[in-house]
Amino acid sequence: MLSVVPSPNRLSHGVRSGLRTLLLSSALLSAVAQPVLAQTVGDDDGIGAQQLNLPKDVTVFGKSDPNVRKATAIVNGRIITGTDVDQRLALIITANGGKVADDEKERLRVQVLRNLIDETLQIQEAAANDIKIDPAEVNQSYERVASNFRQSPAQFDGYLREKGSSAASIKRQIEGELAWSRLQRRNIQPFVNVSEEEVKSVVDRLNAAKGADEFRLGEIYLSATPENREQIVANARNIIEQIQKGGSFQAYARQFSEASTAAVGGDLGWIKPGQLPSELATAAADMQVGQIAGPIETVGGVSIIYVMDKRKVLTADPRDSLLSLKQLSVLFPQGTTKEAASSKAAAFAAAVKEIKGCGQANEIGGKIGADVVDNDNVKIRDLPPQLQDILLNLQVGETTPPFGSITDGVRVLVVCGRDDPASANAPNPDQIMAQLEEERVNKRARIYLRDLRRDAIIEYN
Structure with missing residues (x-):
């Protein structure tokens, strides 16, 4: 079931606002809106079983307790410790004002471990392609994060320790994002092409849609297969529930989204309905500023979207x-x-x-x-x-x-x-081409990461 609900007020101050500056891409994200009627998304029950040719009557040999959580892992020889998981989890809890239920913490812990495994695979693949991230560059990014808190790096180190995290945890995340971004620029972007005809087609559609709504959207994308679809949908619903309780959409996007926009808190920028996949466009059309919708089934997974802002296409606001x-x-x-x-x-x-x-x-x-x-x-x-x-x-x-x-x-x-604002300009072909390229790079990057997972040797402890 796709639900659309108002997102909680996001105007906050002090430490919580500071942490959100690290995890968010925009400063003012608050609105009060009326709920939109729920919509139903179709189910594909049985498709996974058909693809795998599974028997209808399954007998399980051996024991598997889903309540036993694996706390650590070794990824192609690189150890992810329980401390690594705890420190990254502490960032999420702090971004949510420290108000996370115990059962939700356990679910988040499992998801954080998955994210750390992906992050490790990304750094390893970048290194295998002779992409090394200079520690000085990581430190510069860390200094910028500290400055968002109006603190020196040393002061920020202490603040993170107070919250149960560490400078090393954030620096590791920065390294992963830089490494994966550069790997995409080398191995994916050169092979992505967008024709002038495609751009012209989008420009024509935008001109025809002058005065229609366009949105500034945030997205959390979670990849799914027929086998794990139910679990991913449940995860998405839990994320929505936490955001409704006051959690930061941008913090969850940064930690859990598998789209390239995760590094900027899921911010897709200004989007016209015609530029969105039909599933997302349909949902966004009935939403108001401040609302969140999902889980929405899309190609290869599910999405959660958040309307940050709204305006009219090619019309001064x-x-x-x-x-x-x-x-x-x-x-x-x-x-x-x-x-x-x-x-x-x-x-x-x-x-x-x-x-x-x-x-x-x-x-x-x-x-x-x-x-x-x-x-x-x-x-x-x-x-x-x-x-x-x-x-x-x-x-x-x-x-x-x-x-x-x-x-x-x-x-x-x-x-x-x-x-008053000047009249809106005509659509910018260069921006449209860049966005189309970004979407295609993003799609190929998800396939790239999927292949890395399949080839990885991962031991859980």
């Missing part, structure tokens, strides 16, 4: 308008009661009603003891959804209703200027 704003804010002293905060907020609201344009904002702000901050070049779509809807309808000189909380105080925004 008013949410791309740039605003010049003044923000007036009043903080509440620590220990302020709800009643006292409400009273102070009411007085603040009455005072800001007198503002007639930005020229009066500083004067009135001074009278009521408010902090006044200028903010230029603020794009509407980068603001919380509740404020987007309000600001879209405000004229220069008008103010928003007061908003805030006891913790953050009360504030208003005054619109001082507005630059």
Whole structure:
């Protein structure tokens, strides 16, 4: 069953926001949307048994306890320890605010081991093709990750240790992503061709679809065979459940997606329905910003998709308008009661009603003891959804209703200027060609990894 549900609010601060900066590709990912009716995806029961020519009545000789989890593995001689698994798992748990049930941790542990096996195979195959990743390059990427937390590498080392992970775990993941990316560029990309006719066909379809919806999508792709389809679908449903509980879509995409976009949190960028596989296009057509859908059966596996944003094809979006704003804010002293905060907020609201344009904002702000901050070049779509809807309808000189909380105080925004977006440009053939090439490289990379798994010698301990 394909379900489409609203994704939980993603605006967060502090350490959790910092970790998401490591695992996410976009900064503001929150929206409230209504559920979309469920859709049903067909089943292919019995196909696996037919392909393998299995008997209908199966007798199992020996014991196999599915509850016994193998914690470590040796992949072509390279040991993956229980510590490796624990440290990578700690990153996922931290990205989810530490709120992961014990039974879910065990399922994640098994999936993390699978991911580490794939990562090891990718690094080994790159090395076999004389692709070596310079440790200095890995360290540079690690420094950028640390800077996202506003920490030095040494400080970030300590933070990771506190969370049960390590610098070595993240550096290993960085190495794997760099190695696999370069291997694809050498062994796959040179043999992928997209003709000018194919690009022209896409351009023609886009021009014909002017004004239709296009989406910025995130995808988690899990490969599946007829034999393991049920297990993969169950895994996908568990991932969706964790995201619904507040987990980071981008964190799960980075850890579990088998698509090349995993390194950027599953971000597919701006996509038109005609550029998507029909299964994904059908699902996305009925979704709103902030919703997640899946598992969706696609060629070779299943996908989970998340609508990060939405706009009209080749049409200027008013949410791309740039605003010049003044923000007036009043903080509440620590220990302020709800009643006292409400009273102070009411007085603040009455005072800001007198503002007639930005020229009066500083004067009135001074009278009521408010902090006044200028903010230029603020794009509407980068603001919380509740404020987007309000600001879209405000004229220069008008103010928003007061908003805030006891913790953050009360504030208003005054619109001082507005630059509307220019008309959307015609589709860019170079970008379209790059996207088509990316899709084909991605497909061949999955086949490449499948073959590496088949040829690997893996011992579980």
